[in-house]
Every structure is written in structure tokens, then in C-alpha cells.
Amino acid sequence: MMVPVRCFSCGTVVGEHWEAFKARAETHDGDEDPADVLDDLGVDRHCCRRMLIAHQDLVDVVSPYQ
Template identity: 50%
Template sequence: MMLPVRCYTCGRPLWPEMEEFRKRVEAGEDPGKVLDDLGIRRYCCRRTMLAAVDISKEIIKFSTRVHRW
């Protein structure tokens, strides 16, 4: 549910590029061009970056109660 730390296939750490990628795509840039710009060349890493959806920010709102295990 959180964004992946590494590319699922090759293991390349996707940060800090992921942060800039998401910022720029949300600002309306073409995702493919942003990936080229950031130097993400392999299609496994490009797939992981493109397809990752962060739902932790939505889910976390339902967990404001403090759990004690």
C-alpha cells in the first residue's frame, strides 16, 4: 500500500527520483518524458514507477486510534 522502496524486478532504489517523478507528473508533465529525464532507463523500473499507487495517505485516516499490541 505504500510506495515501493525498490524496483520489484531489478532492485534499483527508486528514491529520491520517485518523489520528483510524482511531483512533476501531478503538475501535468508527460510521465515518459519525466522518466527519461530522471535517467530511469530500464522498463522494469519504469513500470514500477508508473504503476505504483500510494493509498497509505487515505487509509491512514481510519487509523487515528492508537493501537497497543
């Protein structure tokens, strides 16, 4: 669904980094390495990095069924 606002493990705010991460790491032309993007954004903890890397944006898929 929507990216969580805070990390499930440590409680650090990770939702503010989602748009920048998505724009830089998931483009189809000249993808940047997700690890480098997260380093630039200042996301250092493994648990927080997991929150952004593993997230699947399903809002558009689920919204027709509401």
C-alpha cells in the first residue's frame, strides 16, 4: 500500500525519503544503484534500508476495488 512513515524495527522516520528514492533508483533510463541512493539520502541502518528497498507501491492496484 503506502510506504510506512516509520521503520518497523527502530522507529526512525523513513517515509520522507520515499519520493526521492523512487525517483532516483527506479527510473528506467540510467538507474542509480539503490545502495548509493540510500547512502546519499542518509539512510544508514539496515532495517530502514529494508523498508524502502522492499516496499511495493500497490495503491494503484488496490484502489479500483474500494
